[in-house]
Amino acid sequence: MKSIMRFIIVSLIGIPASGKSTISMKIHKLSKENLLNTNVIVLNFDKLIQIDFENITDGDYKKSREVCFNKIENLIGKLKTEMISNWMTIIASNELKIPQNSISLSSENPMTLLIIDDNMYYRSMRQRTRQICRACDCKHFQIFMKSSLADAIARNSKRCSNVGNAVIEKMFNDLEEPQNPRTIFMEIENFDEGKFLAELKDRIDNPEVLTEEHQKEPREQSIIHEMDLITRKEIGSKMQEAKGKKKMKEYSEKLNLMRKTFMEDVRSGKMIFETAEDLRDEFRKFIDAD
Template sequence: MVNMAAPSNAENRTSDCTNLETATVLSSRCSDVHICICLLCGLPGSGKTSLLRTLLYPSKDTSEEMQQRLAQFMIVGIEYDAIVPWRTVDSRYALDKEDKGNGKWKHDRGQVVTATEVLLQHICHNGLSEISLQTKPEGLLVDVWQQFLQVLELFNAERQNIRNQIVLIVDDNMYFRSMRYEYYKLARKYGTGFCQIYLQCSCEKAAERNKNRQGINQVSDEVILKMSEKLEPPDQEKHYWESNSITIRAEDSIDIDRILTMIQSAILNPVHCLEKADTEEIKKSRIECSTSLLHQADLILRKCVATKMAEFKSCMKPEQLKERSQHVLKAKEQILCKLKEGRIPILLSEELDITNASQNPDNELFTFIENVFLEELSQS
């Protein structure tokens, strides 16, 4: 086993498939080796790394039958905190709403996604042959590449124990769904299995476990609390690609059999890049998405108007207030009109849930509409 220390459903099914021919070639090259990408997600201290260690290094108490089941897989552990070790604790956990779209977390985690793809590419092109990459792939930082080189050595040593089932277990908090979706896209691109394990843990329990950590592995209680407020657990009903997920509660013992059964199922049912999606389904989905977005935008704008009017009331005379209220309402209507006509480009995370965006000021759509509203007021 190897430890790597170091828009809508219909549209999502077809995005990243523009070069279907390439995707098909990649998938066919993986035909002799069956791969599964398994994500661990949860709060710091929820037990992700402990679970990874259990799968990598079974204890002496593990039954012989379970050890034999584990031996069927080559397990590769991909630990985010070990691959990106030079970052400070604060920069590893970007929890402010303004940092979600393009902050440090996106860049750093992009490095881990890139490193994972490097390994996927090698396996798909060369099977279990020795990795002898001498130069740093484009896009990877030197620090990350140095950590990754250690994994290549471990992979080369472990590959002697020939097994054609490889499980890449990614150990990270993955608190935003969009973080996990990047790995689903890799699974779709390379035709691998995909599954998720959510380690459900209360803030109190996570904080208690966190106190036993040392150095950079320890985070503040504030980070745990903020992350718990923003964490987006796998939702099988709303997001089709998260259907192969299980939840393990902190108070429950680890059921290795259940985990391996899910992984085996994911390997037997790899993600496929659909050649052609149903046109009517896509059209219907787009209409539903557009209607929902406009509805939420309207509700958000109403809240923005109410907030702004409350500010004006505290410092304006009645005659001034009437004039300003007309100005604010006009800005609201202009924004809605522009949204309906497509004159305002909406650049949001691919897997953003906007169902109740108006009720959550930290939602990416809420922040976006709020900024558009303030900009419209300043220009009119």
């Protein structure tokens, strides 16, 4: 008798070099070693769509991700109708071209984790995954790889194919942390395999309820963009003033954390300014007050 296959999509969230690919392969390893009673298919977006973060435009990035998501939805539909013994043939013929070393399958496992290794630093980027879950009758949970900017940049410098520091800094500043209570929060520096395995098993048994992540009505995007540029310029000025007087890396990270907090209040509508000059003055007071 054919087993009813069940799928859970696992969304990885975090800036480049925060440990997402490392954690996805740890899950793959747990499956291979039969410590996790599931199949695992890792979908690394950087490899699947060959993202050039330095040169790609926002429009091209969105189109590339949407194409990838459509292929994922198509793949799930095909896998659901086939015996697991035929899966490798189906995966090999799928346009995603998933590397074989990213797949762990066992005929004994009726549960499959599809791990989406993507940055997903905006809440809006995570909603597409939930749409697939609803369309394909899949469960879902998230893993947020928390990292400081300095640690991510240091790890990035050691990678064979690294991302520009400016890209990492922008994503760090723009990152909207997940709010769903079923999200697993992880720091790769403090990885504890036993604790992580227990959390995985808990989320597999009790995944998240598929609701939209709460967010307030966004401000007009063109205005937000202008305000974002103003605060970045003020950070640049503060850094110039501090040259030779402070530990620049730590000071930069501190200022950018403050800028992130400030801009979250602006985006949510908690802080409203009539003019750009009002925003600039208030931001100067905010960073000078520390």
